[in-house]
Amino acid sequence: MAKKTPEINSSSTADIAFLLLCYFLMTTTMGDQSGLQRRLPPIPDTKDVQDQKVNRRNIVVVRINSADKLFAGNEAMDISFLKDKMKEFLSNPADSPELPEKEAKEIGGKTYMVSKGVISLQNDRGTSYQAYIAVQNELVKAVNELRDEFSMREFGKRFSRLSEDEQDVVKKAVPQNISEAEPKDTGKK
Amino acid sequence: MSKFGGSRNNKSVPGISSGSLSDIVFMLLFFFMVTTQMRETENKVVVKLPEASEAAKLERKDLSANINIGSPTRQYQAMYGTDARIQLNDSFKTIDDIRDFIASERDAMSEADRSLMTVNLRVDEDVRMGIVSDVKQELRRCSALKIMYASRKPGGDK
Numbered sequence: 453m454a455k456k457t458p459e460i461n462s463s464s465t466a467d468i469a470f471l472l473l474c475y476f477l478m479t480t481t482m483g484d485q486s487g488l489q490r491r492l493p494p495i496p497d498t499k500d501v502q503d504q505k506v507n508r509r510n511i512v513v514v515r516i517n518s519a520d521k522l523f524a525g526n527e528a529m530d531i532s533f534l535k536d537k538m539k540e541f542l543s544n545p546a547d548s549p550e551l552p553e554k555e556a557k558e559i560g561g562k563t564y565m566v567s568k569g570v571i572s573l574q575n576d577r578g579t580s581y582q583a584y585i586a587v588q589n590e591l592v593k594a595v596n597e598l599r600d601e602f603s604m605r606e607f608g609k610r611f612s613r614l615s616e617d618e619q620d621v622v623k624k625a626v627p628q629n630i631s632e633a634e635p636k637d638t639g640k641k
Numbered sequence: 642m643s644k645f646g647g648s649r650n651n652k653s654v655p656g657i658s659s660g661s662l663s664d665i666v667f668m669l670l671f672f673f674m675v676t677t678q679m680r681e682t683e684n685k686v687v688v689k690l691p692e693a694s695e696a697a698k699l700e701r702k703d704l705s706a707n708i709n710i711g712s713p714t715r716q717y718q719a720m721y722g723t724d725a726r727i728q729l730n731d732s733f734k735t736i737d738d739i740r741d742f743i744a745s746e747r748d749a750m751s752e753a754d755r756s757l758m759t760v761n762l763r764v765d766e767d768v769r770m771g772i773v774s775d776v777k778q779e780l781r782r783c784s785a786l787k788i789m790y791a792s793r794k795p796g797g798d799k
Contacts, residue, residue: 463659469666473673480677485705485761486696487791495781577771581764582691584773585792589693596695632777 488588493631510552510568512541516587518578531586538594542569542626557624560617564625574633588630595628602626686711686728691766693792704757705789706746708739710772711765725768727776736775743783763791 514534515523522529524537544551544567552569559566571591575584596611603611603622611622688711699705709728713721717733726733729742747755760780764773780788 462663465663466659466666469663469670473666473670476670476673476677480673485699485702485789485791486794487690487699487761487789488693488696489699489759489787489789492777492781492786492788494784494786575770575774577769577774579770580766581768581770581773582766584770585691585693585766585790588790589695589792592693592695 488585488592490588490630490632507553507568509550511570511572512538513572513574514538514587514591515574516576516579516583518576520580520583522583522587531590534587534590535594535597538571538591539598541571542567542594543598544569559624560621566625566627570629570631572631572633591630592628595626595630599623599626683731684709684714684728685717685731685733686713686726686765688763688765689767690763690791690793692795693790694795696792696794699759699761699789701754701757701759704750704754705759705761706743706785707761707763708742708776709763710768710776712767725765725772727772736779739776739779740783743780743785757787758785759787759789760785761789761791 512525513523514525517523522531522534524534529537541551544554547554552567554565554567556563557566573587573591599611599622602625603609603614603618606622607614607618611619614622686709688709710725711728712718712723712725713733721733727735727739729738734742743760747758750758762773762776777788780786
């Protein structure tokens with residue numbers, strides 16, 4: 453019979469693993485990259501950008517001045533009211549002539565009334581980033597809530613629980629039309 | 642009292658087996674290896690992300706280019722002051738360098754992925770919008786149109 457091999461002392465594997473653990477703790481970061489995704493408008497080729505006229509009722513200007521004060525459609529407003537105002541603007545429940553018009557569009561075999569409303573977000577050079585993101589967040593929240601309501605109505609589920617195809621339908625039926633206007637050189641810091 | 646005292650006299654306490662300790666540590670190790678990612682660059686600017694409850698996760702992390710904007714950390718303040726600066730990769734840069742940066746990031750990606758590139762704007766919450774607008778204009782000129790305003794969920798401490 454072969455000689456019995458002595459057992460390898462395994463008490464130091466814990467130390468080795470601890471060293472590895474410390475190494476990874478030091479050199480890595482928690483990978484949570486989240487944020488508000490946007491698409492910038494492309495630089496127009498020609499100079500005459502002003503020509504493309506959007507119907508007045510279809511656009512609302514949200515402005516943040518250099519003192520972080522918020523104006524929505526020419527009236528000063530607290531940020532807590534912005535979401536409901538924007539929801540009303542984008543959905544236009546009573547078909548009021550002041551609010552954006554809707555257009556029948558065929559999406560995925562069914563016809564939906566799609567709002568033509570555009571939110572135009574303007575800021576000064578002196579606006580703080582925090583206020584800007586807070587307003588962006590409210591606008592995204594307004595759109596997300598409208599999408600949720602729409603999917604509840606059409607599919608009986610929340611937007612996040614829909615399948616990818618259904619989500620595409622909802623995204624087209626409730627578009628996120630937030631335009632970030634060309635910066636204006638006012639309120640220099 | 643007598644119960645414990647008696648048992649100690651009768652037999653010795655068995656030693657705790659440390660054989661499974663390494664398994665536990667390995668499990669911790671794997672957890673951290675999976676949930677974390679390598680830190681590519683050293684932060685030279687202080688970035689405290691603003692809060693946004695509607696923040697959505699970036700799907701393809703490997704297709705993002707990071708632009709950090711904030712005031713320099715303390716060790717660089719003597720050289721660069723406390724005004725907001727742009728950090729690309731590992732060094733302080735100006736607006737004019739963004740074009741080259743985007744081009745090199747594009748080159749590093751495969752042909753099919755180039756249109757999916759997202760520019761991740763990591764901007765400190767105290768920065769004024771002026772510099773951010775300049776960066777956005779420059780990105781439009783480079784036709785890097787997909788951007789993300791990095792932000793954190795409220796309640797999360799980071």
